[in-house]
Amino acid sequence: MESVQGGVTAPIGFAASGVSCGIKRRGKDLALIVSNRPAAVAGTLTTNRLRAPCVDWAEKILRLGKARAIVANSGNANCCTGVRGERDCRSMAEWTAGALGIPAQEVLVASTGVIGQPLPMEKLREGIRAARVQLTRTGSHSAAEAILTTDTSPKEIAVHWKIGGGVAMVGGIAKGSGMIAPNMATMLAFLTTDLQADAGLLREVLREVVPDTFNAITVDGEMSTNDMVLLMANGGTGLPPLKRGTKVHRDFLEAVRTVCRHLAREIVRDGEGVTRIFTVRVTGAAGRAEALKVARQVANSLLVKTMVAGRDPNWGRIAAAAGASGVLLRPERLTIRLGKKIVFQKGEPVRLSRAILLQQVDHPEVRIELDLGRGKAEASLLSGDLTEGYVKINAKYTT
Amino acid sequence: MESVQGGVTAPIGFAASGVSCGIKRRGKDLALIVSNRPAAVAGTLTTNRLRAPCVDWAEKILRLGKARAIVANSGNANCCTGVRGERDCRSMAEWTAGALGIPAQEVLVASTGVIGQPLPMEKLREGIRAARVQLTRTGSHSAAEAILTTDTSPKEIAVHWKIGGGVAMVGGIAKGSGMIAPNMATMLAFLTTDLQADAGLLREVLREVVPDTFNAITVDGEMSTNDMVLLMANGGTGLPPLKRGTKVHRDFLEAVRTVCRHLAREIVRDGEGVTRIFTVRVTGAAGRAEALKVARQVANSLLVKTMVAGRDPNWGRIAAAAGASGVLLRPERLTIRLGKKIVFQKGEPVRLSRAILLQQVDHPEVRIELDLGRGKAEASLLSGDLTEGYVKINAKYTT
Numbered sequence A, B: 001m002e003s004v005q006g007g008v009t010a011p012i013g014f015a016a017s018g019v020s021c022g023i024k025r026r027g028k029d030l031a032l033i034v035s036n037r038p039a040a041v042a043g044t045l046t047t048n049r050l051r052a053p054c055v056d057w058a059e060k061i062l063r064l065g066k067a068r069a070i071v072a073n074s075g076n077a078n079c080c081t082g083v084r085g086e087r088d089c090r091s092m093a094e095w096t097a098g099a100l101g102i103p104a105q106e107v108l109v110a111s112t113g114v115i116g117q118p119l120p121m122e123k124l125r126e127g128i129r130a131a132r133v134q135l136t137r138t139g140s141h142s143a144a145e146a147i148l149t150t151d152t153s154p155k156e157i158a159v160h161w162k163i164g165g166g167v168a169m170v171g172g173i174a175k176g177s178g179m180i181a182p183n184m185a186t187m188l189a190f191l192t193t194d195l196q197a198d199a200g201l202l203r204e205v206l207r208e209v210v211p212d213t214f215n216a217i218t219v220d221g222e223m224s225t226n227d228m229v230l231l232m233a234n235g236g237t238g239l240p241p242l243k244r245g246t247k248v249h250r251d252f253l254e255a256v257r258t259v260c261r262h263l264a265r266e267i268v269r270d271g272e273g274v275t276r277i278f279t280v281r282v283t284g285a286a287g288r289a290e291a292l293k294v295a296r297q298v299a300n301s302l303l304v305k306t307m308v309a310g311r312d313p314n315w316g317r318i319a320a321a322a323g324a325s326g327v328l329l330r331p332e333r334l335t336i337r338l339g340k341k342i343v344f345q346k347g348e349p350v351r352l353s354r355a356i357l358l359q360q361v362d363h364p365e366v367r368i369e370l371d372l373g374r375g376k377a378e379a380s381l382l383s384g385d386l387t388e389g390y391v392k393i394n395a396k397y398t399t
Helices: A051-066 A082-100 A121-134 A140-146 A199-212 A249-270 A288-300 A304-309 A316-323 A354-360 A388-394 B054-065 B082-100 B123-132 B140-144 B199-213 B247-269 B287-299 B303-309 B315-323 B354-361 B388-394
Strands: A001-006 A014-017 A030-046 A064-078 A106-114 A157-162 A164-176 A188-193 A228-231 A277-285 A333-340 A341-345 A365-372 A377-386 B002-004 B012-020 B030-045 B066-076 B105-116 B155-163 B166-175 B187-191 B230-233 B278-284 B335-338 B339-343 B365-371 B378-382
Touching: A001 A030, A001 B140, A001 B354, A014 A121, A014 A140, A014 B155, A030 A051, A030 A121, A030 A140, A030 A199, A051 A064, A051 A082, A051 A106, A051 B105, A064 A140, A064 A188, A064 A228, A082 A106, A082 A121, A121 B278, A121 B365, A140 A157, A140 A188, A157 A249, A157 B140, A188 A249, A199 A228, A228 A277, A249 A377, A249 B082, A249 B303, A277 A341, A288 A304, A288 A365, A288 A377, A288 B012, A304 A316, A304 B388, A316 A333, A333 A354, A341 A354, A377 B140, A388 B303, A388 B388, B012 B140, B012 B303, B030 B054, B030 B123, B030 B140, B030 B187, B054 B082, B054 B105, B054 B230, B066 B082, B066 B123, B066 B140, B066 B187, B066 B230, B082 B105, B082 B123, B105 B187, B105 B230, B140 B155, B140 B166, B155 B247, B155 B278, B166 B247, B187 B247, B199 B230, B199 B247, B278 B287, B287 B315, B287 B365, B287 B378, B303 B315, B315 B335, B315 B365, B315 B378, B335 B354, B339 B354
Parallel strands: A064 A106, A188 A228, A277 A365, B066 B105, B187 B230, B278 B365
Antiparallel strands: A001 A157, A014 A030, A030 A064, A030 A228, A157 A164, A164 A188, A277 A377, A333 A341, A333 A365, B002 B155, B012 B030, B030 B066, B030 B230, B155 B166, B166 B187, B278 B378, B335 B339, B335 B365
16 A cells, blocks of 8 residues: 555546635635546534534435535635525535536535635635636645645645556545544545445445544544545446455555545644644553543643643643543552653552653653553544644634 | 631631742742631532542541641642552641641641642641641631642632621632632632531532532633532531521521632632633523533633633634534524624524624623523533633643
8 A cells, every 4th residue: 555646636537626716815715526427425424513504415415325526615614604504505516516517416515614604605606617627637735725724734645556457546635723523523534536336335434444533633622513524436447346355345444544544643733733742542441432531531631732732741630631531440450651651550650750751751742541450442542732822823713 | 798808717716827838949838727626527529530648538537527627738739649648648637636736537638739749748747837836817818828839819708797696707718720620629629617517517508509619610621639628617606506497507608609609710710821701601401411511511612712812702613612512402492692692593693793793702701601492401600711821831830
């Protein structure tokens, strides 16, 4: 499995574009991804109860499992916008369908940005026309730019591998930055492949991959109203449909995992104000839910996040966060590791020199591990530190 | 019910002191509060599973319901310190008991500060001696200073009211700042009264008052390992014991509520980096737990906190946080108020000018209200904004 250029347009039969239509004050804000032939599609959607109409729209399409295009705007989430918002979402699908000569029911819509403001529909109509004109087989990077909000750089990857006499591809782009928490889909991520697969199989693949990738990251513990991960398969390779249990199926799963893992990681790295990332691994839990509960409490703890930001080996904050998780921990069974060193074990702190402790947090990726001593389940989360940068960005991200 | 000077030493028969014994780099770090006669005591303790030995010690004493003194140090939480920590806590009680000529089982111990470091016991032994010497009837302010960590100012109040031919008093001091979240006791707060009451009645009073005061605040969603609220009643007025259902009982309840409300509010105001406070009131919930769930999600949301910091009327963040709470909200039944204005109702945003919206967040205490339209239960929380100050303090609060 090798990494290649090209993102979502690396797989055969996909074109994309990104244009600026004036929703954001500057920069590209409208992306289009199109398959030149029918494609199967699967996705995971936000579990937020106040979700945007484009999520409702996606839910309907995902039930049918067929799509030809994704149109996505940044700068405005079109959420909490009432009946008008529903109409606007449908218009986006219809205009895109019209421009491409395909049915509206095969156009997925995604929006990200400010909540509660109406979309500037005239600008969007123009933008969709322009995006149609600019569609190219190398447009992934432009599309990746056009879905960004406070992200500082586009997130893009593609992998390919040999299969029979040919080559199969999986590509993806994503945006994240704020409102990132481990709960179902947690941002926008669009994946494409030129293998042929039915929607049911694509769904299984996402169900397998998303929990350990996009759902295993957190920036600020917030869950967006508009999150979605979409995976389109158009069969552009001309190979026969994927069958479960084959090597091709396993390779495909691995490729999707690689793409999702890379994009999820990039999202945390580029999280608002994030300067350093850290992993929280919980082992010895009585069950997966329990492991996740402790991991989330630690990964989202403001005191742990600022500790990582300050390169301060103040592991008591890890202990306090774990203890506050609600899980019935027993200190005498708990082991806490910071970096490569055990700092707390059997109810006792481990004596380590200040120099050794400082070494444990002086890594670009700090490792925190908790063994609860209660069972065999485990969970891992990737999180970012909390810096003044986060506050600066979010005290000024004005409506 | 009038406010008076004197804090915990306003009630008859209580003396206090605060001294510097060198646990912290500078400032007072050891407080002593003593009743000159036997007193009943009740308290609420942290629910954190990794709690300090002083919390275990307090639990034993509270079961008996009798105490004469509280000794409290700041700068070191004596938590996650193993067997040595348990021994050190007991020594603090024993040395204080020795200095005062009372049984160790009547000395409550409280510690606050860094986790996982051993207490400097020689300094504490000296400190306890000095605190004993400096006990005065006007020592409340010194004691209030000595329990502070990153707090910027001491928190103190006393109220009195006429009762029969005399006057009854309730006084209190508290410390908060970081690790403040709405979960059982959430910081250190010591209350005294010169009324006579048994421990059972005191417990009822705290159970009635704490949920809406100390447990209705949040600074950073963290729960400390050492939190406690203690209430001592020594009968110094010479009045007969409090009886349930009497006017004196009602007045006492009101006095304790006033003291707790004031101290809780001061804790949020002086929260780490807090520049502005805000209330989150949730009404129309199907039950109290549900109301609290939504209120907590909104009150602890980093995006809502930074919105308040930035005076940005970006109410979509309130909607997104509520939607992420896990409560089965229906947008068409939800009403969101910011300040005095409805901003979202019946699934639709309310059109308001930017000027009007800005007015709603331009208050020293921003009001956020959500009516879930699901029932009649409600809950309120008081929270503080998130600023660069919080990050600065916590990326540098070094072990």
